[in-house]
Amino acid sequence: MTGLLTILILLGITIAIWQMVKIFDLAQANRDTSQVANDKDNSVNAYLMLAFLGFIYFITIISFVLWGDLPLVSNSASEHGPEIDRLMVISMVVIFIVQTITQFLLHYFAFKYKGEKGRKALFYADNDKLEFIWTIIPVIVLAGLIMYGLFTWNDIMNVNEDDDPLVVELYAQQFNWKARYAGADNVLGMANVRLINLDNANILGLDESDPNAQDDIITTELHLPVGRPVLFKMRSQDVLHSAYMPHFRAQMNCVPGMITQFAFTPTVTTAEMRLNPDIYQKVRNINKIRNENSKKLQAKGEEPLDRYEFDYLLLCNKICGKSHYNMQMKIIVETEEEYNEWISEQKQFKNSLVQN
Amino acid sequence: MSAHVDNHTHEDDHGHHHKETFVTKYIFSQDHKMIAKQYLITGIIMGIIGILMSLLMRMQIAWPEKPNAIFEALLGKWAPGGVMDADIYLALVTIHGTIMVFFVLTAGLSGTFSNLLIPLQIGARDMASGFLNMVSYWLFFLSSVIMVISFFVETGPAAAGWTVYPPLSALPLAQGGSGAGMTLWLVSMAIFIASSLLGSLNYIVTVLNLRTKGMSMTRLPLTIWAFFITAVIGVVSFPVLLSAALLLIMDRSFGTSFFLSDIFIQGEVLHYQGGSPVLFEHLFWFLGHPEVYIVLLPALGITSEVIATNARKPIFGYRAMVASIIAIAFLSTIVWGHHMFISGMNPFLGSVFTFTTLLIAIPSAVKAFNYITTLWKGNLQLNPAMLFSIGLVSTFITGGLTGIILGDSALDINVHDTYFVVAHFHLVMGISALYGLFAGVYHWFPKMFGRMLNKNLGYIHFWVTAVCAYGVFFPMHFIGMAGLPRRYYTNSNFPLFDDTQNVQILITIFALVAGLVQLVFLYNFIHSMFYGKKTVKNPWRSNTLEWTAPIEHFHGNWEGEIPHVHRWAYDYSKPGHDEDFVPQNIPLKKGEEELQH
Numbered sequence: 001m002t003g004l005l006t007i008l009i010l011l012g013i014t015i016a017i018w019q020m021v022k023i024f025d026l027a028q029a030n031r032d033t034s035q036v037a038n039d040k041d042n043s044v045n046a047y048l049m050l051a052f053l054g055f056i057y058f059i060t061i062i063s064f065v066l067w068g069d070l071p072l073v074s075n076s077a078s079e080h081g082p083e084i085d086r087l088m089v090i091s092m093v094v095i096f097i098v099q100t101i102t103q104f105l106l107h108y109f110a111f112k113y114k115g116e117k118g119r120k121a122l123f124y125a126d127n128d129k130l131e132f133i134w135t136i137i138p139v140i141v142l143a144g145l146i147m148y149g150l151f152t153w154n155d156i157m158n159v160n161e162d163d164d165p166l167v168v169e170l171y172a173q174q175f176n177w178k179a180r181y182a183g184a185d186n187v188l189g190m191a192n193v194r195l196i197n198l199d200n201a202n203i204l205g206l207d208e209s210d211p212n213a214q215d216d217i218i219t220t221e222l223h224l225p226v227g228r229p230v231l232f233k234m235r236s237q238d239v240l241h242s243a244y245m246p247h248f249r250a251q252m253n254c255v256p257g258m259i260t261q262f263a264f265t266p267t268v269t270t271a272e273m274r275l276n277p278d279i280y281q282k283v284r285n286i287n288k289i290r291n292e293n294s295k296k297l298q299a300k301g302e303e304p305l306d307r308y309e310f311d312y313l314l315l316c317n318k319i320c321g322k323s324h325y326n327m328q329m330k331i332i333v334e335t336e337e338e339y340n341e342w343i344s345e346q347k348q349f350k351n352s353l354v355q356n
Numbered sequence: 357m358s359a360h361v362d363n364h365t366h367e368d369d370h371g372h373h374h375k376e377t378f379v380t381k382y383i384f385s386q387d388h389k390m391i392a393k394q395y396l397i398t399g400i401i402m403g404i405i406g407i408l409m410s411l412l413m414r415m416q417i418a419w420p421e422k423p424n425a426i427f428e429a430l431l432g433k434w435a436p437g438g439v440m441d442a443d444i445y446l447a448l449v450t451i452h453g454t455i456m457v458f459f460v461l462t463a464g465l466s467g468t469f470s471n472l473l474i475p476l477q478i479g480a481r482d483m484a485s486g487f488l489n490m491v492s493y494w495l496f497f498l499s500s501v502i503m504v505i506s507f508f509v510e511t512g513p514a515a516a517g518w519t520v521y522p523p524l525s526a527l528p529l530a531q532g533g534s535g536a537g538m539t540l541w542l543v544s545m546a547i548f549i550a551s552s553l554l555g556s557l558n559y560i561v562t563v564l565n566l567r568t569k570g571m572s573m574t575r576l577p578l579t580i581w582a583f584f585i586t587a588v589i590g591v592v593s594f595p596v597l598l599s600a601a602l603l604l605i606m607d608r609s610f611g612t613s614f615f616l617s618d619i620f621i622q623g624e625v626l627h628y629q630g631g632s633p634v635l636f637e638h639l640f641w642f643l644g645h646p647e648v649y650i651v652l653l654p655a656l657g658i659t660s661e662v663i664a665t666n667a668r669k670p671i672f673g674y675r676a677m678v679a680s681i682i683a684i685a686f687l688s689t690i691v692w693g694h695h696m697f698i699s700g701m702n703p704f705l706g707s708v709f710t711f712t713t714l715l716i717a718i719p720s721a722v723k724a725f726n727y728i729t730t731l732w733k734g735n736l737q738l739n740p741a742m743l744f745s746i747g748l749v750s751t752f753i754t755g756g757l758t759g760i761i762l763g764d765s766a767l768d769i770n771v772h773d774t775y776f777v778v779a780h781f782h783l784v785m786g787i788s789a790l791y792g793l794f795a796g797v798y799h800w801f802p803k804m805f806g807r808m809l810n811k812n813l814g815y816i817h818f819w820v821t822a823v824c825a826y827g828v829f830f831p832m833h834f835i836g837m838a839g840l841p842r843r844y845y846t847n848s849n850f851p852l853f854d855d856t857q858n859v860q861i862l863i864t865i866f867a868l869v870a871g872l873v874q875l876v877f878l879y880n881f882i883h884s885m886f887y888g889k890k891t892v893k894n895p896w897r898s899n900t901l902e903w904t905a906p907i908e909h910f911h912g913n914w915e916g917e918i919p920h921v922h923r924w925a926y927d928y929s930k931p932g933h934d935e936d937f938v939p940q941n942i943p944l945k946k947g948e949e950e951l952q953h
Contacts, residue, residue, distance in 0.1 A: 007425060013872050018879075035808035035889055036896065037739045041815075045738035048819060049746070055823060056750070059830050067859060071837035072770065088767055095757040102724060102753050109731035110746050114738065115668070120936055121929040122733035125670040125951055130729070131722065138721040142714045145760065149714075150707050152766035157703035174530065174621070193620035205620070234700075238621040239524040240633055242698070242773065246839035249770045253699050255633055256523055257617030260700035286854045293854075308851035315850075317773045317841045319449075319517045320524060321531045322442045325844035 039117055046114035053107035057100075075278050077312065077333065078248040079229075079265040080156045085249070087152050094141060159263045165231035168222070170314070171204055172234070172241035172254040174321050177314055177329035180204060181217040181343060189213020189349070193237045193256075201354045205237070214350040217343065222314060222331045224266050225339035231263040242318035245331065247273075253318055266333045273333075274310045283310050376911070384494075386486030387911045391493050392472035393804055396797070399464020400881070402500055404874075406455035409448045411871045416440045418857075418864035420846035434512070445845040446515035447507075447533050453518030454541070455503065458548055461651040461789045463496050469654060469796050470559050470583040472804065476902035477577050479568025479919060481912045484561040488554050495551035499544045506540035514541035517843065519644065522615040522636050526607050529621045538608070542601050549598045556587035556594075563587075568901070570921035575940070577900050577925040578664075578671060581678050582657020585685045586650050592689060593646040600639035607631070637699055641692035648785050649688040653681060655792020656723060656752075659745040661925075662795050663727060665898045666742035667734030668936045670926035670951070673726045680719035687716045697765040698772055706765040713763035717756070724753050735929070735936070739896070740814025741799035747822050748791035754826075755783025758833065773843075776836025779829045787825045794818075794877070801881075802895050806907045807888030813880040817873060824870030831859050899925050899939045923950055 037045070073085050073092075113121075159165070169180035169188055182188045189212040196205035206213045224230055234243055236254035243262070244251045252262040273279055286308050294304035316327035334342070385391060412431070415424060423438030434444035471489065475482055483489045506513040515533030516525035520541065528535040563576075563584045576584075603614040607628075615636040616628035664671040671677060693701065693709030727749045736742065758780040761767045771777065794817075801809045835856040840847065847853045847860075894903035901921070905913050919941035927938040932948060944950060 010868070010872070013869075014875065035811045037737045037742075037811065041811065042736065042738045045743060045815065046736075049738075052819075052822060056754075056826060059826055063831050063834055067831060067834040067838075067856075070834055070855060072839050073837065084766055084770060087764070088761065088770075091761050091764065091767065095760060099754060099757055102728065103750060105728050106731070106746065106749055106753070109728060109734075110736060110738070113667075113731060113734045113736050115666075115735045119735050121668040121735040123670065123929050123931055124672065124729075124733065125926065126673055126675070131673050131676050131726070134725040135718060135722055138718050142717055142760075145764065146711055146714050149710055149764040149766050153703065153707060153710065153764075156766060156769070157706070193618045194625050196620050196625070198623065238619055239527070239530050240521050244773075244839075244841065246770060251698050251769050251772055255700045256619050257630075257632060258634070258700060282855065286851060289854050289857070290851065306851075308854070313850070313852060315839075315841055318521075319446065319843045322446070324446070325442065325846055326849040328850070 037115070039115070042114040042116070046111045049107045049110040053103060053111075056103055056107075060099075069278070069282070072246055072249075075273075075276055076247065076249050077266055077268040077273060078250065079267055080152075081249040081264075081267075083152050083155065087148055090148070091145060094145070156264075157262075159231055159261065160229075163229045165229035165263055166225065167231050167233065168224075169204075169233045169235060170222075170243050170254065172236040172243065172316065172320075172327075174238050175316070175323035175327040176220070177222075177243075177316075177327065178204065179219050179222045179329070181219070181346075182212075183215030183217055183348065185212060185215060187212045188233060189216050191235070196237070199354070201352060204235075206349055208353070214348065216349040217346045218349065218352065219346055220329065222329055223339055223342050224331065224333045225336045226266055226269045226333050228336070229263060229265045232261060234260045234262070239320050240318045241316045241320050241327070244315045244317035245312065246315070247312050251317060269333045269335060270310070270312060270331075271334070273312070279310055283308060384490055386482070386490045387909070388471045388475050388483050388486070388489060389804070389909050389913075391489055392468050394493050395463060395467035395471060395496070396804070398497060398500060399460050399468060399793075400878075402455050402459040403464060404878075405504065406452050406460055407871055407874065409452040409455070411867060412440070413445065413448050413452065414864040414867045416445055416845070417847070418861045420848055440845075442845040443512055443515055443532055446517070446531075446843065447513045447537070449843055450514050450517055450520075450533070450541075451503070451507070454514075454545075456786065457518060457647065457651065458545070459496075459500055459503065461786070461793070462552065462647070463548070465789060465793045465796070466583065466586055466650065466654045467493070467496065467555060468793075469579070469658060469800070470555070470587070472800060473579055473902060474559055474562050474583055475566070476803070476905060476913060477580050477900050477925075478563060478566060478571050479901050479914075479921065480562060480566035481914075481918070483558050484566060485558055489558050492551045492554035492558065495547050495554070499548040499551060502540055502544035502547065506537050506544065509536040509540065511535040511537060513537040519637075519640055520604070521640070522604060522607065522633050523619055526604060526616060527619070527621060527626075539605075542605050542608075546598060546601050549594045549601070552590055552594050556590040559583055559587040560591065568918045568921055571940075575921055575924045578660035578674070578677055578681075579654075579657040579900075581681055582653045582660070585681050586653045586657075589646045589653075589685050589688060590650055593643040593650075596639055597643035600636055600643075603639075604636065634696070634699055634701060637696050638692070641695045642689075644695065645692040646685075646688045648781075649684055651785050651789045652752075652792075653684070655748060655789040655795075656681075658792045658796040658799070659727070659748050661898075661900070662741045662745040662799050663730050663749075664926050664928060665799075665896050665937075666737040666739055666745075667730055668737065668928045669730055669734040670928055671726070672729040672732075673722075674924070674926065676722055677726055680722045683719040684716060687712060687719070691716060691763075694763050694765070694768070697768045703765075710763060710765045714760065717760060717763075720752075720756055724749060724756075737896075739798065740809070740811055740818055741795045741896075743815070743818040743822075744791045744795035744798065747818065747825075748788050748795065750822075751783045751791065751825065752788045754830075755780055755785070755788065759784065770839070771836055773841055774836040775832050775840050775842055778842050779832035779836060782832075783825075783829050787829070794821075797881070799896065800902075801884065801888075802891035802907075803902055805885050805888070806891055806909075807884050807886075808891050808895065809884045809888060810880050813876050817877045817880070820873040820876075821870055824866045824873070827866030828863050828870065831863060835859050894939075897935070897937045899927060899937050901940055904939060904941055927951075 167182040171178040189210040190207040234254040241254040312331035314329040427435035428438040511532040606612040613628040613631040616631045619626040691713045694713040922943045929936045
């Protein structure tokens with residue numbers, strides 16, 4: 001039904017455009033048939049240029065008002081997060097200023113200097129001083145942004161092993177995530193996909209003879225203690241995946257055949273984040289949308305949607321095949337005690353193997 | 357004045373009419389003007405296919421759960437009961453990208469206008485090798501056919517994204533589209549690259565060797581500079597993609613391990629060992645990034661010409677414009693790593709690529725400022741071509757500015773592969789280059805077909821497209837910043853993104869309207885080709901040489917001698933002349949000085 005409706009609407013619009021075309025054609029038959037712009041065209045389009053400038057400003061403002069609270073440029077949950085957010089805001093301010101000024105000049109000039117019969121343009125081909133100015137200004141602004149950006153980047157990517165980070169492996173496969181904790185020794189056991197043995201449930205290909213592997217813990221949920229640096233080692237068993245943890249401003253590809261890494265320190269527990277006013281508001285808004293959708297579903301006799309509760313997420317962000325759109329893992333940031341309790345309940349690798 | 361090559365004695369042989377049959381005139385033509393038309397029409401057909409695909413994707417994203425009769429009608433077995441299959445969604449993503457980037461905005465744009473304008477604007481009778489030029493078009497045609505045919509193979513077309521990163525693209529076990537569909541994709545691209553290289557070599561040789569008397573490099577119109585440098589970038593970078601494609605074919609079919617290692621899939625360990633997908637990424641983006649400029653520079657070249665002509669003013673800062681084209685070309689070959697900040701590449705390399713990437717903003721800024729200054733105190737003739745050129749500058753600025761965020765490795769971490777990226781590159785290279793293509797078509801249609809396009813339809817086409825382009829891509833930045841990944845078949849598995857869904861619907865509506873208004877252009881194009889108003893020789897009162905050639909096309913371009921060039925292309929509104937334009941073939945008046953540029 002909706003399909004038919006869509007087709008009808010599309011057909012209607014097509015016919016409308018076609019009719020418009022015919023009207024324009026008829027209007028032209030007995031008038032000036034030159035297809036070069038005349039003074040009237042210039043004038044009309046000049047005003048449209050001004051209107052279009054207004055439209056650009058309008059859509060900018062509307063976007064910020066309506067969707068400005070969607071972006072993840074605040075409420076980051078990792079130690080380096082505010083650093084990235086600050087750089088982002090600075091860059092956005094620079095962009096906003098340049099955008100506002102240049103679009104104004106472009107469209108205003110297009111309006112102001114509209115063509116008139118008999119007028120001559122100014123013959124003005126060059127001005128070294130001007131060009132020097134608008135070469136040097138971007139150079140200075142960009143130099144600042146580059147410096148700031150590079151310091152931030154180095155800060156984030158530099159893993160400090162002295163901090164005694166918690167070592168966790170993120171293991172990607174079509175189409176789910178697993179986490180492997182290094183256990184009491186905090187050293188991950190050796191692993192290779194060639195050692196995978198589905199018969200005895202060695203699903204990540206750990207080296208069963210490696211002493212470091214014995215106390216490793218494999219889970220399908222990622223729990224992290226708040227305030228402790230975490231060093232992620234990423235592995236993939238089949239194709240490229242990307243471990244994207246937007247709330248922590250963290251992302252790294254998982255590449256078959258190599259181990260990649262990314263480190264950050266979570267600073268806000270899941271429970272605290274749920275109470276954050278911004279997040280609280282966002283969740284409420286989402287639940288309002290879900291309620292409305294549920295009503296529609298129930299009217300059709302289908303199951304309503306679950307209530308949404310905020311959770312940190314790990315998403316796959318590199319195209320990886322058919323179910324790429326649903327490759328996710330829940331992340332739970334909790335207090336040290338809660339984490340210790342949880343981890344002590346998990347099965348160690350040596351106990352998880354199925355003995356035949 | 358630098359030296360020029362005197363080619364007249366040789367070229368004059370071609371000046372007279374040959375007896376041409378239908379086949380040699382319309383099909384296997386060696387005349388650059390006919391080849392340009394062939395490129396344009398093939399490009400438009402591929403463009404229709406590519407845009408249609410994007411509309412299908414947009415409808416799927418906006419209304420993911422609803423069965424859609426359009427899907428069933430167009431996708432057949434891939435949309436049983438009108439519900440789109442997840443694999444075919446990724447295939448649409450892949451082929452849309454491939455077709456738009458390579459087949460429409462590389463071949464359709466550069467192929468059309470380099471072919472049409474290089475000989476006509478430098479004063480040559482044809483390309484250096486008409487035969488290679490013909491071969492180049494027919495290889496392009498062949499590769500287009502293969503790419504379209506790949507939609508009809510049993511296991512579906514390539515679906516690993518237009519970047520075709522292995523292992524996904526290498527393993528039929530990982531994805532249906534990586535079987536025969538991917539083979540056809542690779543074969544098609546290999547042929548496309550051969551076509552592109554033949555074309556580029558021809559453009560370079562023609563520009564260097566066949567300029568008419570007086571046409572020094574510093575008198576070349578900026579269009580030619582742009583086409584010339586584009587061809588150079590193409591020759592430098594396309595072979596690298598060819599090598600990547602060949603190695604991938606080896607990995608897929610002959611058991612090598614260039615890009616693959618340690619893979620366990622569907623219960624079995626594959627034999628591959630020692631390769632690296634990151635190597636493929638390097639090879640791919642060594643072309644992939646310059647490709648952005650292969651798409652963009654010709655559009656900027658066309659814009660320079662159209663803006664100067666219609667502003668009735670010299671282009672501001674000709675030398676700076678040429679220098680920035682060259683600077684962009686050079687920098688474009690050393691920034692590819694900014695697509696790979698989080699690929700597992702050494703973070704130090706990330707720093708280097710951030711540095712080079714942000715440098716490229718400088719010549720880009722110079723170009724934008726110079727366009728704006730060209731408008732200042734002009735006498736703007738707001739023809740449809742001029743509107744599209746101004747529109748190009750606008751989207752080039754809007755899209756280019758967000759490059760400052762994406763080029764910064766630290767910021768890229770969180771917006772990489774989100775809708776933010778989609779918004780950025782569609783504005784800065786997709787829409788901008790498309791506007792360049794439209795500007796070119798509106799401006800040179802009279803030269804191609806001897807008739808004028810209807811201007812009022814042109815105005816409708818531009819204004820609706822311009823509003824919709826911003827309507828589609830401006831809000832898209834915000835859902836990207838909200839962390840929404842691109843290439844998701846549906847977002848309904850993430851309640852987190854429920855509040856972005858109304859934006860998605862709005863975007864889709866803008867996209868559908870934008871798609872529909874292209875029908876106005878299509879109608880205008882086809883109708884005017886046969887029934888449009890006949891053109892005069894120089895309808896836009898332009899300075900460049902193509903407008904001194906007769907309206908009627910024949911192989912050899914000019915009856916009698918090729919015009920000589922006495923001045924640069926931008927003597928618009930020059931004091932001391934009655935008219936507001938002085939074509940390049942008009943000798944300097946007594947006492948008149950040529951502008952030092």
